[in-house]
Amino acid sequence: MMEMRGAPVAKAITENCKEKIAILKEKGIIPTLAIVRVGNRGDDEAYEKGAEKRFFGAGAQVKKIVLPEDVSQAELEKTVNELNSDKDVHGILIFRPLPKQIDEAVIKQLISADKDIDGMSYSGIGRLVASKNFKGQAYAPCTPTAVVEMLDYYGIDVTGMKIAVVGRSSVVGLPLAIMLMQKNATVTLCHTKTKDLREECRKADIIVVAAGRANTIGAEHVSRGQVLIDVGINVIDDKICGDIDYDSVVKYASAITPVPGGVGAVTTSVLLKHTVESAEKTC
Numbered sequence: 001m002m003e004m005r006g007a008p009v010a011k012a013i014t015e016n017c018k019e020k021i022a023i024l025k026e027k028g029i030i031p032t033l034a035i036v037r038v039g040n041r042g043d044d045e046a047y048e049k050g051a052e053k054r055f056f057g058a059g060a061q062v063k064k065i066v067l068p069e070d071v072s073q074a075e076l077e078k079t080v081n082e083l084n085s086d087k088d089v090h091g092i093l094i095f096r097p098l099p100k101q102i103d104e105a106v107i108k109q110l111i112s113a114d115k116d117i118d119g120m121s122y123s124g125i126g127r128l129v130a131s132k133n134f135k136g137q138a139y140a141p142c143t144p145t146a147v148v149e150m151l152d153y154y155g156i157d158v159t160g161m162k163i164a165v166v167g168r169s170s171v172v173g174l175p176l177a178i179m180l181m182q183k184n185a186t187v188t189l190c191h192t193k194t195k196d197l198r199e200e201c202r203k204a205d206i207i208v209v210a211a212g213r214a215n216t217i218g219a220e221h222v223s224r225g226q227v228l229i230d231v232g233i234n235v236i237d238d239k240i241c242g243d244i245d246y247d248s249v250v251k252y253a254s255a256i257t258p259v260p261g262g263v264g265a266v267t268t269s270v271l272l273k274h275t276v277e278s279a280e281k282t283c
């Protein structure tokens with residue numbers, strides 16, 4: 001059984017970015033990510049710190065914009081527009097959910113497709129779906145990209161594989177299903193209305209779970225030799241766990257990601273990779 005840890009994957013991506021950043025710096029360009037945070041949510045702050053550490057460690061920059069919880073729609077739109085036209089900013093990340101007074105769909109749409117390094121806007125998703133026509137022009141959201149990076153790093157070729165993706169959110173499950181299909185997997189996208197989740201999971205070669213609920217997948221959902229990838233992050237009794245009941249399924253898996261230390265460890269390096277790619281396009 002192989003444990004697919006995120007740290008070596010993140011390291012490999014970061015090392016590759018460092019080389020590219022050194023070349024960009026010679027041209028006077030420092031890849032810069034603008035992070036827009038509204039309010040002071042603990043999980044946003046933790047992610048922001050992780051991103052800063054990753055970017056600074058690689059020689060890239062983070063421009064933090066912190067707005068009050070009661071920020072107006074007009075003020076937030078002005079901020080995004082300024083970042084869109086700031087030539088020193090190559091990527092824009094806005095933490096969500098945004099407060100009630102903000103029309104999130106409008107904000108997502110405002111982000112320039114060229115700087116949408118977390119695939120938030122409809123045009124970003126549209127470019128991803130039509131990837132044959134927009135090759136290299138779209139950034140998929142960082143979390144599903146991290147899953148694909150994990151599979152590539154650990155040498156798991158998904159061509160022709162049956163993959164059950166559990167969860168269909170526009171941030172994780174849906175773009176992941178599209179990306180895996182584009183890599184020639186046969187994908188079944190499962191959700192709460194799926195009739196027989198056990199059966200859909202059991203007959204897959206790979207299960208990827210992004211349901212947001214601990215223990216969504218247990219021993220009854222798996223069969224011997226599967227690759228099990230857990231995207232979930234849940235806090236139960238002050239401990240972080242995923243959506244897969246790791247202890248009950250590990251003996252059946254051929255490969256499995258831990259939580260913490262799996263997919264989550266790779267996402268900030270993907271953020272860096274996308275920002276560097278965006279900066280390269282400005283040369």
Ligand code: NAP
Nearest residue numbers: 143167168169172191192210211212231232233263264267
């Ligand atoms: P979300 O928007 O709540 O979507 C959850 C999806 O899972 C929905 O499509 C839902 O189905 C489905 N689902 C929930 N319970 C299910 C069940 N028992 N059986 C089958 N399907 C079920 O969540 P999300 O934003 O995609 O996030 C998913 C998880 O990934 C969360 O734990 C989140 O913390 C984690 N996450 C991790 C990272 C990372 O860096 N590792 C980044 C982002 C998110 P319906 O559509 O029918 O409701």
